[in-house]
Amino acid sequence: MKKISIKIGLLFFCLIFTMEVCLFFLLHQKIAHSRIEEELSALVNRGNNHRDVLETYYNEETIHHIALMEVKSVTEVVITDEQGKIIISSTDITNQIRQLIKAEKKDIPRSGQIIENDWKSKPYIATVTPFETGIKTGYVYMFQDTSQVKQLMKQLNKHFLIAGIATAIVTAIIILILSRFIAKPLIKMKEATKKLSRGNFSIQLDNKSNDELGELAGSIQRLADELNHLKTERNEFLSSISHELRTPLTYMKGYADVAKRDNLSKQDREHYLNIIMDETEKLTTLVTELIELAQLDNNAFTIHKEWFPVSEALKKITKKILPSFHEADITLVVICPENIQIYADPVRFEQILTNLLDNARKYSPNGTITTLEVVHENGDVKIAIRDEGKGIPKKDIPFIFERFYRVDKSRSRDLGGTGLGLAIVKELIYAHHWEIEVASEVNKGTTITIIARGESS
Structure with missing residues (x-):
């Protein structure tokens, strides 16, 4: 449970901490460089101020006054003549000071020049400013002990270290909270x-966010709902098929036992044998349709499409199915123009319409009319089968193409259906990439429309 939040937290911490270290380093370098520049600039300005005083009031008193001023400050001053001879100094002359004074000076600007800026390894940083009076010409050297600068940098480093540690702690706390917040839906998933x-x-999964996590949670939820639906359907399917297989087998066994009796008349024996034959046919039909559905589910069948006249196919279908309509005293009306052709599998086309017409016959009372009408609209073929039967309740319409689903469960065996016909029709319709629509009103009838888009001529 904690592994993913720890991984996310460590990943974010490493990335952000690395960025912070880089930014802190750059900022430290910038501030350190600015502070050194300020110290050097202040040293140059101090030398320029002494130069201005010397040029205005050059005398022994002024020179001593300048040296005395520097004795009380953190900087040191050395005033030399043009040849480098020391006129006065506010500090003892060390070897480094002596070397800087004796160094060759070329084109030193009046505004002053930095002659030593290595504060890390040298004991002094230094500047030089030339002066010129009517009496004397020379140079004003300014020196500052680098220990002062180093102490300043040490304080700066200390402040940055404290700020870095505080920032790292705050970053770790924020990332810990955020990683748990991010990981929480992942853990749930x-x-x-x-x-x-x-x-x-x-x-x-109640993740209503509009980001990728929300989409993933939605996908998992949809998968769970579909699997739950499939599980329910599977259980219902197994229950239904067990019932459908057990019922004819029970009839067959029972009537076979009765037909074996010696004292049974020939007429009664034939009656019982006919019942057994009827149940055998029902069982054969059920098994055949189950095998066909299994093939449809596994795509273990092929659709062989070809162009053929719809009217010719309908004549063949009605010739086979018309006797059952006459027996039920139901009028079958077929309306189809002669010039409509459709691109479909002729065998499967006949199977679809036969199933739908047979279904309309079973659920229509005597003396009613069933109409099969074919129209051609905008390159589409629409085949509508309308009956005047008992109709389908609105709540049942979405489920009529499911396996073993029956609207009137109490009359299922009286009607002789297996509950698989419409499921097979739906699979065949989808295999042709067609559409099927159902409109129904209780006690007024049902209309089932097949729409073959762009497959007509």
Whole structure:
């Protein structure tokens, strides 16, 4: 549970901490460089001020006054003549000071020049400013002990270290909170997938965010709902098929036992044998349709499309099915222009319409009319089958193409259906890439429309 939040937290911490270290380093370098520049600039300005005083009031008193001023400050001054001879100094002359004074000077600007800026390894930083009076010409050297600068940098480093540690702690706390917040829905999804793997499909993921996590949670929820639906359908299917197989087998066994009796008349024996034959046919039809559905589910069948006249196919279909309509005293009306052709599998086309017409006959009372009408609209073929039967309740319409689903379950055996016909029709319609629509009103009839888009001529 904590692994993913720890991984996310460590990843974010490493990335952000690396960025912070780089930014802190750049900022430190910038501030340190600015502070050194300020110290050097202040040293140059101090030398320029002494130069201005010397040029205005050059005398022994002024020179001593300048030296005395520097004795009380953190900087030191050395005034030399043009040849480098020391006129006065506010500090003892060290070897480094002596070397800087004796160094060759070329084109030193009046505004002053930095002659030593290495504060890390040298004991002094230094500047030189030339002066010129009517009496004397020379140079004003300014020196500052680098220990002062180093102490300043040490304080700066200390402040940056404290700020860095504080920033790292605050960053770690924020990232810990954020990583747990980000990982929480992932942990829930992981637990949900565990439940799915164990066969528990009744999960609820309430992640309503509009980001990728929300989309992933929605996908898992839809998968769970579909698996739960499939599980329910499978259980219902197994229950239904067990019932459908057990019922004819029970009839067959029972009537076979009765037909074996010695004292049974020939007429009664034939009656019982006919019942057995009827149940055998029903069982054969059920098994055949189950095999066909299995083939449809596994795509173990092929659709062989070809162009053929719809009217010719309908004549062939009605010739086979018309006797059953006459027997039920139902009028079958076929309306189809002669010039309409359709691109379809002729065998499957006949199977679709036969199933739908047979279904209309079963659920229509005597003396009613069933109409099969074909129209050609905008390159589409629409085949509508309208009956005047009992109709389908609105709540049942979405489920009539499911396997073994029956609107009137109490009359299922009286009507002789297996509950698989419409399921086969739906699969065949989808295999042709067609559409099927159902409109129905209770006690007024049902209209089922097949729409073959762009497959007519």
